[in-house]
Amino acid sequence: MVTTLRALTHDRDLTSLRAWLEEHGTLDIADALARLDPADRAVPFRLLTKDRALVVFEALDPLHQQQLLEALRTERVRELFGGLEVTDQARLLDEVPAAVAIRMQAGLPPEQRAAAAALLGYPSESAGRIMTPDFTNVRASMTAADALAKLRRAGPRPTRAQTLVLPVTDDQRRLTGVVDLSDVVTATPTTRMHELVRPETRSVRVDEDQERAARLIQDTGLIALPVVDREDRLVGMITVDDAMAVVEAEDTEDFSRAGGTEPLDQPYLSANVFQLAGKRAPWLLMLAVAFTLTVNVMHFFEGALEAVVALAFFIPLLIGTGGNSGAQAATLVVRAMAVGEVRFADLSRVIWRETRVGLLLGTGLAVVAFPAVAWFFTVPMAVVISLTLVCVCTWASFAGGMLPPIAKRVGIDPAVVSTPLIATLVDATGLVIYFLIAHAVLTGELSGV
Amino acid sequence: MVTTLRALTHDRDLTSLRAWLEEHGTLDIADALARLDPADRAVPFRLLTKDRALVVFEALDPLHQQQLLEALRTERVRELFGGLEVTDQARLLDEVPAAVAIRMQAGLPPEQRAAAAALLGYPSESAGRIMTPDFTNVRASMTAADALAKLRRAGPRPTRAQTLVLPVTDDQRRLTGVVDLSDVVTATPTTRMHELVRPETRSVRVDEDQERAARLIQDTGLIALPVVDREDRLVGMITVDDAMAVVEAEDTEDFSRAGGTEPLDQPYLSANVFQLAGKRAPWLLMLAVAFTLTVNVMHFFEGALEAVVALAFFIPLLIGTGGNSGAQAATLVVRAMAVGEVRFADLSRVIWRETRVGLLLGTGLAVVAFPAVAWFFTVPMAVVISLTLVCVCTWASFAGGMLPPIAKRVGIDPAVVSTPLIATLVDATGLVIYFLIAHAVLTGELSGV
Numbered sequence: 001m002v003t004t005l006r007a008l009t010h011d012r013d014l015t016s017l018r019a020w021l022e023e024h025g026t027l028d029i030a031d032a033l034a035r036l037d038p039a040d041r042a043v044p045f046r047l048l049t050k051d052r053a054l055v056v057f058e059a060l061d062p063l064h065q066q067q068l069l070e071a072l073r074t075e076r077v078r079e080l081f082g083g084l085e086v087t088d089q090a091r092l093l094d095e096v097p098a099a100v101a102i103r104m105q106a107g108l109p110p111e112q113r114a115a116a117a118a119l120l121g122y123p124s125e126s127a128g129r130i131m132t133p134d135f136t137n138v139r140a141s142m143t144a145a146d147a148l149a150k151l152r153r154a155g156p157r158p159t160r161a162q163t164l165v166l167p168v169t170d171d172q173r174r175l176t177g178v179v180d181l182s183d184v185v186t187a188t189p190t191t192r193m194h195e196l197v198r199p200e201t202r203s204v205r206v207d208e209d210q211e212r213a214a215r216l217i218q219d220t221g222l223i224a225l226p227v228v229d230r231e232d233r234l235v236g237m238i239t240v241d242d243a244m245a246v247v248e249a250e251d252t253e254d255f256s257r258a259g260g261t262e263p264l265d266q267p268y269l270s271a272n273v274f275q276l277a278g279k280r281a282p283w284l285l286m287l288a289v290a291f292t293l294t295v296n297v298m299h300f301f302e303g304a305l306e307a308v309v310a311l312a313f314f315i316p317l318l319i320g321t322g323g324n325s326g327a328q329a330a331t332l333v334v335r336a337m338a339v340g341e342v343r344f345a346d347l348s349r350v351i352w353r354e355t356r357v358g359l360l361l362g363t364g365l366a367v368v369a370f371p372a373v374a375w376f377f378t379v380p381m382a383v384v385i386s387l388t389l390v391c392v393c394t395w396a397s398f399a400g401g402m403l404p405p406i407a408k409r410v411g412i413d414p415a416v417v418s419t420p421l422i423a424t425l426v427d428a429t430g431l432v433i434y435f436l437i438a439h440a441v442l443t444g445e446l447s448g449v
Numbered sequence: 450m451v452t453t454l455r456a457l458t459h460d461r462d463l464t465s466l467r468a469w470l471e472e473h474g475t476l477d478i479a480d481a482l483a484r485l486d487p488a489d490r491a492v493p494f495r496l497l498t499k500d501r502a503l504v505v506f507e508a509l510d511p512l513h514q515q516q517l518l519e520a521l522r523t524e525r526v527r528e529l530f531g532g533l534e535v536t537d538q539a540r541l542l543d544e545v546p547a548a549v550a551i552r553m554q555a556g557l558p559p560e561q562r563a564a565a566a567a568l569l570g571y572p573s574e575s576a577g578r579i580m581t582p583d584f585t586n587v588r589a590s591m592t593a594a595d596a597l598a599k600l601r602r603a604g605p606r607p608t609r610a611q612t613l614v615l616p617v618t619d620d621q622r623r624l625t626g627v628v629d630l631s632d633v634v635t636a637t638p639t640t641r642m643h644e645l646v647r648p649e650t651r652s653v654r655v656d657e658d659q660e661r662a663a664r665l666i667q668d669t670g671l672i673a674l675p676v677v678d679r680e681d682r683l684v685g686m687i688t689v690d691d692a693m694a695v696v697e698a699e700d701t702e703d704f705s706r707a708g709g710t711e712p713l714d715q716p717y718l719s720a721n722v723f724q725l726a727g728k729r730a731p732w733l734l735m736l737a738v739a740f741t742l743t744v745n746v747m748h749f750f751e752g753a754l755e756a757v758v759a760l761a762f763f764i765p766l767l768i769g770t771g772g773n774s775g776a777q778a779a780t781l782v783v784r785a786m787a788v789g790e791v792r793f794a795d796l797s798r799v800i801w802r803e804t805r806v807g808l809l810l811g812t813g814l815a816v817v818a819f820p821a822v823a824w825f826f827t828v829p830m831a832v833v834i835s836l837t838l839v840c841v842c843t844w845a846s847f848a849g850g851m852l853p854p855i856a857k858r859v860g861i862d863p864a865v866v867s868t869p870l871i872a873t874l875v876d877a878t879g880l881v882i883y884f885l886i887a888h889a890v891l892t893g894e895l896s897g898v
Binding site for chain 1: 671798
């Protein structure tokens with residue numbers, strides 16, 4: 001039996017290993033694991049379902065538990081599982097029991113912790129990747145004096161924010177509330193934790209989006225937010241300083257993409273010229289290719305341009321103003337989505353307001369533009385320019401408001417619906433609107449076209 | 450004497466009041482103040498220099514001190530001083546002693562606290578406006594047990610973050626360090642505060658920019674940052690939750706302006722259509738007016754356009770690409786400035802890198818564009834387009850990198866050097882570059898122009 005497990009583990013035959021594990025009892029598995037080389041034990045262990053993994057883990061003796069945790073942390077095991085297809089990973093790797101997850105990550109320096117979080121199966125950008133497993137939990141029945149004594153025994157923590165909020169858990173490690181250290185300190189020593197529990201307990205699931213967790217901390221002014229697994233068992237805490245770093249990184253990403261560039265992954269002045277160009281070249285090229293649409297539109301309306309060359313004069317102004325109007329709409333909607341004010345469900349409301357705002361702004365500009373164009377050019381030209389401003393602003397504002405929620409719905413960062421992207425899209429369609437209106441109004445001048 | 454002070458106070462003759470105060474000793478002033486109506490005492494008191502104000506304040510009996518603090522908080526006094534010119538305010542109102550400032554703000558709800566901060570003379574957007582004066586300070590010689598006892602006596606605080614960091618002060622209320630509550634809790638009860646003081650003490654001045662304070666908290670992962678007055682006396686603490694709110698508001702402002710709109714001061718879905726349009730109309734109109742430059746440029750080169758109508762086809766592509774290149778540069782530089790990576794002193798470095806990045810990107814695009822334009826149009830046209838791409842990208846990147854630091858230097862928010870603004874500026878100059886290159890290359894076709 002042991003030979004088989006050893007052979008299967010050695011061959012990295014995960015499917016057969018899984019079958020073998022299903023056929024055997026947890027005590028047999030613990031026994032077989034103990035007989036494997038310490039470095040090899042991580043592979044079969046990671047294939048166990050969560051419930052069985054806990055039983056097996058607890059059946060191992062403390063030395064083997066420790067060795068297993070160390071083996072689970074190694075880069076080699078991470079690579080092995082990292083090399084699997086994502087769907088296979090999800091199929092083969094179950095969630096690790098909270099007790100194992102916490103002990104696996106505790107005491108690791110931040111860079112190794114990230115690797116461990118990946119092995120634990122927490123998706124990238126998830127709450128699990130930024131939480132810290134070093135915390136001191138208390139029971140509801142403990143007194144303030146008990147809690148302070150427990151903190152003193154645990155000693156100073158590497159990150160201070162960790163001890164400022166104490167999670168309250170039950171016998172099953174399930175989160176039942178949080179207590180502020182300041183309340184514990186100012187309470188009389190005999191006060192029980194359940195009297196100090198904060199009225200509202202907020203927490204996030206370990207696989208939830210880390211930006212959501214960070215914005216929750218930001219919006220509610222929390223110092224630390226508990227992170228729980230599928231069964232509400234406490235696995236870590238996200239502290240406010242880590243949340244601020246996430247918010248800054250997300251805002252930098254949004255800000256960069258809204259300006260038509262990927263974010264630099266380093267300070268601006270440390271990046272060299274090629275790194276700077278590399279973050280920008282794909283965007284610039286993509287937008288330039290999209291701009292070839294405008295060349296085609298202009299080519300199509302060549303006759304009109306030849307007949308009334310003054311039509312060309314207003315092209316930058318009209319498409320630029322349309323682009324700006326669309327950029328304004330996209331900017332406000334993208335930011336509102338980033339801070340959680342607008343969701344996909346609000347799409348129809350957003351479109352309805354943006355269409356009216358665009359109409360209002362376009363009409364305002366048209367009122368200003370009409371006399372100026374009529375004075376310096378002709379009245380028909382003024383009609384064309386004014387009508388185009390109204391249509392282009394309305395259309396651009398509509399598109400700028402509509403696209404970010406749709407982008408998010410189909411899994412694209414809404415911030416890529418950036419000012420440059422909207423401007424480019426609106427440019428081509430704006431030109432079509434412009435030439436169609438010109439055709440309709442200037443029928444005399446363009447009759448031969 | 451008292452009659453005079455009463456008459457001057459009643460007339461709100463601040464200049465004469467000031468003269469009267471300079472002529473009298475602090476005990477006389479305290480005596481005269483005590484005889485005024487409680488509501489009137491605030492006016493002469495606020496005109497005292499800081500040093501004298503402290504002596505006068507301490508000479509008052511506790512009841513009068515309390516009445517004075519209440520009078521100082523009233524809306525009427527704030528309006529009286531708020532109605533003065535800013536320069537008069539600075540001339541007439543000296544800083545209030547730390548002891549008075551803290552007691553004046555302590556225990557106020559946040560909205561009244563903002564009013565009190567304004568009366569205290571802290572500039573808008575300054576650290577003084579967001580700090581909380583409710584904190585518990587300790588002495589370096591106190592033991593951990595003493596500190597915990599002091600916290601217990603002070604009782605629970607409205608904001609929890611306040612008690613998580615304890616400022617250490619000397620006899621003069623001067624800040625000498627900070628101690629983490631978690632270290633106090635885990636230390637043995639006889640440990641003295643000076644043993645627990647954190648290695649580095651960071652603080653900000655009460656009149657410093659609140660964004661600077663918030664970014665400092667963000668960058669260093671602090672839970673609370675002490676705020677001091679001109680003489681290093683502790684006047685308040687800025688907590689991490691308030692810092693996060695400032696960072697979010699500043700990022701929203703930058704993000705909005707970079708997209709060519711003022712930030713909404715309310716959630717997107719609560720703003721009505723006219724409020725939405727109102728934040729955008731000034732930007733849209735200003736940019737449209739700037740765009741009239743492009744109409745003039747095109748008008749000037751009308752002859753070239755008539756001779757080679759194909760020149761018009763590429764206008765949106767060329768000025769759009771230039772605008773995008775400039776927007777990328779501005780975006781990265783504005784963000785780097787917001788998070789404190791780039792300052793005005795780095796201007797020449799920024800310009801040098803952005804010029805090279807622009808040259809690199811423009812050359813890359815030119816290499817892609819040349820064969821396509823040569824194939825669909827003519828080789829001379831391909832030369833014009835390629836050369837223009839190189840020049841426009843380089844120029845735009847140069848301008849986009851240069852303008853944000855210069856804007857900040859002259860007191861303008863760098864984020865107004867937004868994507869739309871850069872795009873508009875680059876459009877007009879890009880057109881000039883384009884037509885000049887076309888003139889030079891297409892001499893045959895344009896010989897009659």
